[in-house]
Amino acid sequence: MLERFKVPEADRVYVMPEKMHRVTKDIFLKIGLDDDGAQDSTDVLLGNDLRGNESHGVSNGLRGYVRSYAQGSLNPATEWEVVRETSTTANIDAKHALGVHVGPKAMDMAIDKAQQHGVGVVTVFNTGHLAGCSHYVYQAIEAGMIGHTMTAGGAGITIPTWGSRPFLGTNPLAYGAPARTMPPYMLDVATTQVAANKIWLLQRTGATVLPGWITDENYEPELEETPAPGPESRGKYGMLPIGGTRENGSHKGFGLGLMNEIFCNELTGLGPGPLNPHQGGHFFVAYDIEAFTDKEKFLDDMDELLKAVAEHPPGKGHDRVVYPGLLEAEEIEKRQKSGIPYHTEVIEWFEGHCAEVGVECDLR
Amino acid sequence: MLERFKVPEADRVYVMPEKMHRVTKDIFLKIGLDDDGAQDSTDVLLGNDLRGNESHGVSNGLRGYVRSYAQGSLNPATEWEVVRETSTTANIDAKHALGVHVGPKAMDMAIDKAQQHGVGVVTVFNTGHLAGCSHYVYQAIEAGMIGHTMTAGGAGITIPTWGSRPFLGTNPLAYGAPARTMPPYMLDVATTQVAANKIWLLQRTGATVLPGWITDENYEPELEETPAPGPESRGKYGMLPIGGTRENGSHKGFGLGLMNEIFCNELTGLGPGPLNPHQGGHFFVAYDIEAFTDKEKFLDDMDELLKAVAEHPPGKGHDRVVYPGLLEAEEIEKRQKSGIPYHTEVIEWFEGHCAEVGVECDLR
Numbered sequence: 051m052l053e054r055f056k057v058p059e060a061d062r063v064y065v066m067p068e069k070m071h072r073v074t075k076d077i078f079l080k081i082g083l084d085d086d087g088a089q090d091s092t093d094v095l096l097g098n099d100l101r102g103n104e105s106h107g108v109s110n111g112l113r114g115y116v117r118s119y120a121q122g123s124l125n126p127a128t129e130w131e132v133v134r135e136t137s138t139t140a141n142i143d144a145k146h147a148l149g150v151h152v153g154p155k156a157m158d159m160a161i162d163k164a165q166q167h168g169v170g171v172v173t174v175f176n177t178g179h180l181a182g183c184s185h186y187v188y189q190a191i192e193a194g195m196i197g198h199t200m201t202a203g204g205a206g207i208t209i210p211t212w213g214s215r216p217f218l219g220t221n222p223l224a225y226g227a228p229a230r231t232m233p234p235y236m237l238d239v240a241t242t243q244v245a246a247n248k249i250w251l252l253q254r255t256g257a258t259v260l261p262g263w264i265t266d267e268n269y270e271p272e273l274e275e276t277p278a279p280g281p282e283s284r285g286k287y288g289m290l291p292i293g294g295t296r297e298n299g300s301h302k303g304f305g306l307g308l309m310n311e312i313f314c315n316e317l318t319g320l321g322p323g324p325l326n327p328h329q330g331g332h333f334f335v336a337y338d339i340e341a342f343t344d345k346e347k348f349l350d351d352m353d354e355l356l357k358a359v360a361e362h363p364p365g366k367g368h369d370r371v372v373y374p375g376l377l378e379a380e381e382i383e384k385r386q387k388s389g390i391p392y393h394t395e396v397i398e399w400f401e402g403h404c405a406e407v408g409v410e411c412d413l414r
Numbered sequence: 415m416l417e418r419f420k421v422p423e424a425d426r427v428y429v430m431p432e433k434m435h436r437v438t439k440d441i442f443l444k445i446g447l448d449d450d451g452a453q454d455s456t457d458v459l460l461g462n463d464l465r466g467n468e469s470h471g472v473s474n475g476l477r478g479y480v481r482s483y484a485q486g487s488l489n490p491a492t493e494w495e496v497v498r499e500t501s502t503t504a505n506i507d508a509k510h511a512l513g514v515h516v517g518p519k520a521m522d523m524a525i526d527k528a529q530q531h532g533v534g535v536v537t538v539f540n541t542g543h544l545a546g547c548s549h550y551v552y553q554a555i556e557a558g559m560i561g562h563t564m565t566a567g568g569a570g571i572t573i574p575t576w577g578s579r580p581f582l583g584t585n586p587l588a589y590g591a592p593a594r595t596m597p598p599y600m601l602d603v604a605t606t607q608v609a610a611n612k613i614w615l616l617q618r619t620g621a622t623v624l625p626g627w628i629t630d631e632n633y634e635p636e637l638e639e640t641p642a643p644g645p646e647s648r649g650k651y652g653m654l655p656i657g658g659t660r661e662n663g664s665h666k667g668f669g670l671g672l673m674n675e676i677f678c679n680e681l682t683g684l685g686p687g688p689l690n691p692h693q694g695g696h697f698f699v700a701y702d703i704e705a706f707t708d709k710e711k712f713l714d715d716m717d718e719l720l721k722a723v724a725e726h727p728p729g730k731g732h733d734r735v736v737y738p739g740l741l742e743a744e745e746i747e748k749r750q751k752s753g754i755p756y757h758t759e760v761i762e763w764f765e766g767h768c769a770e771v772g773v774e775c776d777l778r
Binding site: 052134136137138139141167168169171173196209210211212213214215217225227235237239243244260262268269270292293294296297298299301302303305306308309311312313315316317318319321322324325337338339341342343344347348351352354355358359362363364365366368370371372373374 | 498532535560573576601607634660665667669670672676677680682685686701702705707712715716722726727728730732734735738
């Protein structure tokens with residue numbers, strides 16, 4: 051994550067991950083999830099916070115989920131149902147379970163199918179926010195497999211290349227693969243220049259938005275550095291696809307966003323997100339390495355590849371070269387020792403909410 | 415394709431596709447491919463030319479293939495062998511068949527497995543150039559499926575984000591999905607800002623390279639508009655990942671390029687392309703829509719989605735909004751009627767080569 055997204059030092063409260071895990075799980079239990087569901091949901095959010103991906107941890111997500119459960123648009127019960135299934139594929143009606151609730155079980159199912167048949171593909175519809183795609187891909191990595199996850203989330207945020215109106219969601223995708231001794235490869239990115247959540251983080255950190263990241267209020271690409279739009283501007287600017295402008299390749303970002311839309315919304319039977327507002331669908335794949343090649347050689351080859359990136363001589367003005375997953379692994383180690391830096395405002399929300407619903411809140 | 419890549423009007427020779435197909439197929443037959451192999455190989459190249467993707471048609475590719483067959487680094491015989499197989503996956507040793515030769519058969523195999531089990535995944539190693547990924551994805555579309563193809567090709571071209579040396583290939587990926595009446599969705603893009611072939615096309619058309627597309631001779635991002643590097647500069651500049659710079663998201667392009675490298679080279683058992691030079695591997699997937707949802711609804715939903723993009727109000731300075739595959743479909747119609755515009759230099763190569771090897775060359 052670029053420096054500008056990080057919580058400023060003066061505003062940080064460091065919380066040990068176990069403490070935050072306990073409080074978050076208790077909040078999910080209070081909402082009505084069973085122990086297994088509360089554990090899975092919390093693991094997803096805390097995993098993101100541990101990896102340094104605070105845009106998709108408890109800071110931004112949890113209070114929204116709490117609101118949605120209270121309003122009844124999310125279902126805390128484990129009522130999901132497989133509506134189509136083959137030996138290698140499945141489509142799940144989540145019955146409005148939150149993405150972080152049903153997602154771990156959907157990836158487990160894909161892994162199980164891959165173990166038996168080489169590859170497993172599981173789609174999910176009628177579901178809520180997945181909180182990024184990393185956690186699910188790490189599930190596949192832990193099972194010694196290659197993982198792939200996408201989610202279309204809500205649409206009406208991203209402006210098509212040459213377009214003038216919000217259309218797609220930020221439609222993130224993730225891929226991960228294990229290595230023998232090197233931290234695993236793990237890419238988890240929005241198909242927009244930055245994730246929508248990151249703009250909200252900037253409001254909290256006070257940093258600026260870089261040229262080509264978002265649009266102005268007329269939905270034209272903003273090509274100057276500008277202050278982050280405040281909460282009152284929500285819906286009045288659009289996200290730009292990866293690349294930013296056509297000359298710089300935004301048709302690739304828009305094309306990848308559409309691919310995501312097709313797998314998560316059309317293939318699940320939900321129908322086009324930009325036209326029929328719904329919570330969006332998810333897509334999970336696991337590939338068994340042994341079905342294609344010798345797994346021991348694969349792990350050695352991955353080590354060799356990832357080491358070559360980590361040891362690549364850096365260009366002018368840079369300290370090092372990294373691969374997706376490397377900084378995350380370093381961050382996990384650091385945060386497990388010294389705690390996760392949350393913004394004071396986030397801790398205050400936790401304390402207020404816990405008092406309100408009667409959950410013990412030992413975070414400081 | 416941006417205007418700058420197109421053959422200038424004064425240098426164009428229009429050739430009807432059937433004529434170019436006949437001559438190209440005869441050249442492949444002369445090399446020693448059997449009729450089926452020559453037909454498949456020619457279909458791939460002419461398909462690219464018909465869609466307006468001349469960077470991956472007969473103009474740039476064929477003379478290189480001819481040279482490699484002559485040198486013995488490509489094998490014209492159909493000797494490939496499946497080395498691992500499950501009901502839904504396969505890994506093929508191509509025994510140095512050209513990508514355009516073995517590729518159509520590999521995707522047929524993926525489609526067949528998907529028809530039986532919902533999804534089919536086929537990888538290929540010890541193989542040559544795939545000439546882009548579009549053709550194979552269209553095979554899946556024609557079978558009523560979602561298709562996905564990647565190829566790692568040769569490495570040592572693309573500079574990692576923050577890096578200083580050529581490392582990955584341009585590692586393209588393609589996705590396609592059918593619709594009912596709208597031209598299908600079909601995205602086929604390099605994970606670099608532009609395909610390497612496109613820089614060579616610019617040398618022929620005399621257009622410039624835009625900021626952030628390639629590096630200078632010190633492998634630092636070239637952030638000014640510059641003349642296209644000439645053939646004497648081959649190897650002296652690097653391609654930049656999608657995004658161009660880290661601030662503009664090049665870690666996403668680099669991360670996608672690595673993903674491609676892992677699926678095409680590590681999963682096939684070839685090992686890291688950047689470290690052990692080889693011709694690279696390919697990756698083909700077909701998804702059976704009916705395994706997940708009602709196919710008739712899917713086709714209607716795709717129509718609705720793609721129509722909404724094609725009818726999206728364009729932004730300032732633009733005439734229309736398009737989705738990947740739409741311009742290609744329009745170009746096919748145009749070129750089937752009026753012929754494919756080749757550069758005179760390309761036609762002269764054909765005439766010279768045909769005279770040399772004794773193939774009839776009726777192109778003008």
